[in-house]
Amino acid sequence: MVKQGLDFSKIISKDAPPPAPPHEGDFKYNFVSGHTDPEAIPIEELAKSAAKVIREKGRKLAMYHSDGGPLGSIDLRKFLSKKLAATRGITASPDEIMITSGSTQGILLINDSFLDPGDTVITELFTYSGSIREARRRKANVIGIPLDDNGLRVDLVEQKLEELKEQGITPKYIYTIPTNQNPTGTNMPMDRRIKLLELSSKYGVPIFEDECYADLVFEGEWFKSIKALDEYNHVLHIGSLSKSLAPGVRLGYLVAPTELLAQFLSSKVDVGTNMITPMIAADFLEEHYQNHSDNVREKLHRKRDTLTSSLREHFGPTVKFFVPRGGQVLWIEFPKGTDTKKPLEAAKKQGIIYNAGADWSVEPEKASNFIRLCYANPSEEAIREGIGKLAQVFHEEISVP
Numbered sequence: 131m132v133k134q135g136l137d138f139s140k141i142i143s144k145d146a147p148p149p150a151p152p153h154e155g156d157f158k159y160n161f162v163s164g165h166t167d168p169e170a171i172p173i174e175e176l177a178k179s180a181a182k183v184i185r186e187k188g189r190k191l192a193m194y195h196s197d198g199g200p201l202g203s204i205d206l207r208k209f210l211s212k213k214l215a216a217t218r219g220i221t222a223s224p225d226e227i228m229i230t231s232g233s234t235q236g237i238l239l240i241n242d243s244f245l246d247p248g249d250t251v252i253t254e255l256f257t258y259s260g261s262i263r264e265a266r267r268r269k270a271n272v273i274g275i276p277l278d279d280n281g282l283r284v285d286l287v288e289q290k291l292e293e294l295k296e297q298g299i300t301p302k303y304i305y306t307i308p309t310n311q312n313p314t315g316t317n318m319p320m321d322r323r324i325k326l327l328e329l330s331s332k333y334g335v336p337i338f339e340d341e342c343y344a345d346l347v348f349e350g351e352w353f354k355s356i357k358a359l360d361e362y363n364h365v366l367h368i369g370s371l372s373k374s375l376a377p378g379v380r381l382g383y384l385v386a387p388t389e390l391l392a393q394f395l396s397s398k399v400d401v402g403t404n405m406i407t408p409m410i411a412a413d414f415l416e417e418h419y420q421n422h423s424d425n426v427r428e429k430l431h432r433k434r435d436t437l438t439s440s441l442r443e444h445f446g447p448t449v450k451f452f453v454p455r456g457g458q459v460l461w462i463e464f465p466k467g468t469d470t471k472k473p474l475e476a477a478k479k480q481g482i483i484y485n486a487g488a489d490w491s492v493e494p495e496k497a498s499n500f501i502r503l504c505y506a507n508p509s510e511e512a513i514r515e516g517i518g519k520l521a522q523v524f525h526e527e528i529s530v531p
């Protein structure tokens with residue numbers, strides 16, 4: 131009998147996104163995504179916490195939602211409630227915090243609950259590619275507002291809100307990454323945070339604050355989160371353990387009033403975030419949060435310096451970049467007209483992978499001469515070597531520098 135496979139192309143929804151590209155494996159000089167430093171993973175401490183919580187609470191795993199209900203691990207929510215008060219100025223009880231599978235799930239839940247096709251959202255012009263993608267997946271009109279060295283240009287947000295009001299349009303949210311912005315590395319100062327909140331009140335548009343890099347300020351002042359200034363519940367706040375602990379733990383959190391969390395829960399169709407990792411993370415963080423974060427920040431600080439000096443050495447004045455005082459990424463501008471996607475394949479052949487800027491912009495053509503380098507994962511030696519090789523590749527492929 132001739133076996134005939136189904137033609138799934140006729141079955142897959144016409145609205146389904148295209149298939150994911152194959153996983154490219156590992157690169158020696160890995161400057162993409164938000165990978166962290168393997169040397170900063172607290173192996174022994176995590177192993178100790180894992181053994182302890184499995185012995186103490188392992189039997190809870192027999193039931194769905196048995197460690198804090200649908201909002202997720204009560205121990206982690208209690209820890210986050212204390213941490214958010216201490217480091218971000220946020221007053222949130224454990225009942226106003228939901229544990230998510232990475233902060234990606236927070237982005238998904240908010241978009242799922244808020245967006246109808248044709249809705250408008252405002253974001254930073256250069257922003258996290260996943261957030262642009264999620265809003266567009268729901269057929270939203272994404273408007274990107276330029277940034278400067280102090281983050282989102284709040285004056286331009288006001289102009290845009292006024293313009294939209296005249297057209298009868300109220301955006302569903304203003305999405306911002308105020309602390310260690312991805313990809314620009316900027317920090318929004320307090321006066322802009324306050325002004326943005328005023329605009330939120332004036333125009334009736336919530337702020338969607340993504341602080342997934344908030345633990346990583348390694349130089350200068352820590353500004354409070356926008357949520358900390360929010361007296362009227364205008365701000366939805368998400369955060370993550372991906373950058374401060376490890377992306378592989380896949381843990382994030384969403385802070386919102388309880389009735390909104392109930393709304394978001396109805397879209398959280400995964401029958402609960404994995405229960406065992408939040409138990410381990412909570413136990414580890416209760417004891418080691420401060421030391422561990424200090425260690426991560428110190429490593430990032432050194433790597434930022436290594437990357438900026440390597441870029442100056444190998445690319446010279448051809449590139450411009452803002453020196454971030456926290457976070458994991460550097461946003462590098464090449465001369466106008468440079469197409470930074472072009473050398474990507476040649477770079478991969480040399481074991482180097484980087485993010486072309488276009489994917490980090492609401493208007494891709496405005497960032498086609500940028501690249502984004504995450505400096506957290508490669509060692510300092512790999513950063514130095516990798517940037518030397520990258521300069522060679524760029525020179526050979528596009529005559530830059």
Ligand SMILES: Cc1ncc(COP(=O)(O)O)c(C=O)c1O
Pocket residue numbers: 163164231232233234235258260307312340342369370371372377380381382
């Ligand atoms: C600004 C921002 N938000 C959210 C995420 C999602 O991260 P995760 O789901 O690992 O928490 C990322 C990842 O890089 C990011 O840069």
